[in-house]
Amino acid sequence: MIDRRRLMFTAAAGAGLMASGQTLAAPQGATPTAAGAALRAVMDKVVQQTLMTSPETLTQLGFDRGANAAMKARLDDRSQAKVLADRDIFRSQMAELKAVDRAGLSADEAVWYDSLEYFGDTAIAGYAFPYGGNGFGPAPYTISQLTGSYQSIPDFLDSVHSIDTAEDAEAYLSRVSAFATALDQETGRMLLDFEAGAVPPDFVIARTLAQMDGLMAGGATGTTLVQSVARRTAEKSLAGEWGSRAEAIVNDAVFPALSRQAEALRARQAGATHDAGVWRLPDGEAFYRFGIQSYTTTNLSGDEIHEIGLAQLAELSARADVLLRAQGLTQGSVGARIAALGDDPRYLYPNTDEAKEQLLADLNAQMADMARRLPEYFGRIPQAGVEIRRVPVAIEAGAPGGYYNSPSLDGSRPGAYYINLRDTAEWPKFQLPTLTYHEAAPGHHHQIALSQERPDVPLLMKVLGFSAYSEGWALYAEQLADEMGVYENDPVGQIGYLQSLMFRATRLVVDSGMHAKRWSREEAIRFMVDALGDAESAVTTEIERYCVWPGQACSYKLGHTKWAELRTNAQTALGDRFDIRAFHDAGMNTGGVPLTVLERVMTEWTAAQVAA
Incomplete structure (x- = not known):
């Protein structure tokens, strides 16, 4: 799943990441087997086919320069059509993964295969639900107090989008304009959630509306969108009416789009339930099992x-x-x-x-x-x-x-x-x-x-x-x-x-x-x-x-509990030979993996230490 604080995958798109000019070639000095080459080809396809649809990812990773400079002026496409297209692409990619001969992979490649397979199987299972799919794992509501571009894009532009040149500032303003489109796209998807029976509880709606109202309460000049570009261009001594231009965009495009989203949400507030759990949603008990499998x-x-x-x-x-x-x-x-x-x-x-x-x-x-x-x-x-x-x-x-x-x-x-x-x-x-x-x-x-x-x-x-x-x-x-x-x-x-x-x-x-x-x-x-x-x-x-x-x-x-259990197992098996630095380095060396994969890798590591 994706941890909301980090750039990982999205359950909606299965998005992979890659810098301009980087490849997924085999490590230096290593010649992959036929199976290893096939795995790398699939991984390369995941990266190549999805990166260019995520300009925000490029910026997050610092890859929005050079050949990707034009992407710095754009935001991600949040339309339902893009969600569905990305799902089709990801299904095709995972079908190719399944065709790889896992038995022919090296130990490291097997870790990569198992991790990607787990993610793919879980994400595709989530496609069965007619709601959610907002890019942060199993979250049933496109818009809530924690999901939606209304609360993520202002912070993204302020803390992630760099401004060092006039071109960067122009790209910032282009993204502020695109923010209005993103809001309308998500409003459309929110309405599809509603049609599918996924209306947030009344207290979630109230919290979300309070945040939306708060964003507009101080007027355009009081928004992070305006203040950030005005402050940072001044710090860089970049001549131009950056703050006033941003203010005009916020007044003319962003606030109207945010108001439309708020009103669409407000229209469902009176009839919303106070029940907290997803059990009340269509196939809600299965959705919770999906959430457990994905997150844990x-x-x-x-x-x-x-x-x-x-x-x-x-x-x-x-x-x-x-x-x-x-x-x-x-x-x-x-x-x-x-x-x-x-x-x-x-x-x-x-x-x-x-x-x-x-x-x-x-x-x-x-x-x-x-x-x-x-x-x-x-x-x-x-x-x-x-x-x-x-x-x-x-x-x-x-x-x-x-x-x-x-x-x-x-x-x-x-x-x-x-x-x-x-x-x-x-x-x-x-x-x-x-x-x-x-x-x-x-x-x-x-x-x-x-x-x-x-x-x-x-x-x-x-x-x-x-x-x-x-x-x-x-x-x-x-x-x-x-x-x-x-x-x-x-x-x-x-x-x-x-x-x-x-x-x-x-x-x-x-x-x-x-x-x-x-x-x-x-x-x-x-x-x-x-x-x-x-x-x-x-x-x-x-x-x-x-x-x-x-x-x-x-x-x-x-x-x-699993990390502690694996360390206890290693300490018990190795006794005085247990090296906590080596244990930690081995656990970190896997990268982010499912607990099932971590357990296999660390059990094999412990056995190898015992045999050494």
């Missing part, structure tokens, strides 16, 4: 996930109880006692701009400390840097608490870890280190940057990704940070770490609760608040997120 790369049922979540939450709560008692907190549930910590002024930043700047500075200091520890646990360290940024104010109301965007493959843009600072009360100080280790290093940035920097690997495998692998790794990275000793003199920070694990275990319970056991939104909110002690405002945003990405929230803890 397992065949677990919703009921099984629910029981796993309850058991892990109980175990983690018992561990947190010991630490809380050591702090003199003995009364009330674990969640209530953590909530009391979260309300303690000692652990809160004031909700001011100055304090938010201090918060970011503190996170950067934590990252500098982690950088000094990494070589003891990893043989390979990413070359790409990572920046810590605030989630743009325009989208912070509906955005997750933290997320990561990958660096460009050409090295021109670092990775970025975003933290949502809409209300600092949502981020007590003892929770922040673990978030940073999850999103940056040794979590997402470490894993994704290493994947992108792998030598002699087809580009397709550098960008293909699965949520259970990457989110499971990031959660394992939180565990690893604790094992590194980062909380040695910070027992309250260790409570924050355990709360993070509890949070992910709770996700298993509430996601399956809403989509498999038909819990209401309010039941899910109350369970999470009681279990974790988190602010209700933050929990509400999370629960509403799970409503529009069924199954995605389960990928974290299930992935973490």
Whole structure:
């Protein structure tokens, strides 16, 4: 599946990525077998046939220059016709993959084959549903508080589209114009969702409309679309009326298109259900199974996930109880006692701009400390840097608490870890280190940057990704940070770490609760608040997120459980010969793969170490 924070595949198109002039040739010094050559040909076709339809992908990866310069002035085609055409192309590509003789592949090629086959089989299974297909994995609604170009394109243009020349600024304005077309295309697809019976719950519609209204509330001059180009052209001393030209486009084209989309959504608000789960959609129970398979790369049922979540939450709560008692907190549930910590002024930043700047500075200091520890646990360290940024104010109301965007493959843009600072009360100080280790290093940035920097690997495998692998790794990275000793003199920070694990275990319970056991939104909110002690405002945003990405929230803890299990197996088999740096490097060397593939590779690695 695609992790929304990264450029991976889309379930709608099966999109592959490739730079101008790059090929998927065999690694230097290696001559592929006939089967290997056939596999590379299929992978090359995936890349070549889909890249040129995704100008946003080219920009994200830093490939929108030279021969691809014209693509920098365009946005992706979001029409239903393009969705259907891409599906036909992808079906053809996967049919060619199935014809490859897997038995004739090398070990690395078999990993590539199995990963692409898993993705292909899962994505094509999703084509059976007459709704969704918006490019972010199994999301049933084209437009929601988390899906749709209305919330992604302004940030994309501000943070990804570079402006160094007048040509770049002109391309920016062309993309602002194209934004109106993208909105209308998605409005058309949203209406098709409605016809198929996929209308979002009333609270999702309300949150989405609030965000749309907020984008227009300050007028065109107050939008990121206008402010970004005006600010950045001034910084580069590029002569021209860039801000006023952008303002005119926003007023004449973007706002009318956004208003049309909002009105089409608003027209369904009064009749929308309050039911949270996808079980209510046509073939909704099957859609949830599809979501679980895609996001977690397992065949677990919703009921099984629910029981796993309850058991892990109980175990983690018992561990947190010991630490809380050591702090003199003995009364009330674990969640209530953590909530009391979260309300303690000692652990809160004031909700001011100055304090938010201090918060970011503190996170950067934590990252500098982690950088000094990494070589003891990893043989390979990413070359790409990572920046810590605030989630743009325009989208912070509906955005997750933290997320990561990958660096460009050409090295021109670092990775970025975003933290949502809409209300600092949502981020007590003892929770922040673990978030940073999850999103940056040794979590997402470490894993994704290493994947992108792998030598002699087809580009397709550098960008293909699965949520259970990457989110499971990031959660394992939180565990690893604790094992590194980062909380040695910070027992309250260790409570924050355990709360993070509890949070992910709770996700298993509430996601399956809403989509498999038909819990209401309010039941899910109350369970999470009681279990974790988190602010209700933050929990509400999370629960509403799970409503529009069924199954995605389960990928974290299930992935973490698999990573931890594989390490335990290796340690048991190797004893004193176990090398944690070698284990981590071997796990990172696979790139993003399904858990089934990861388990096979790491089991074979362990066996090889035993035999050595």
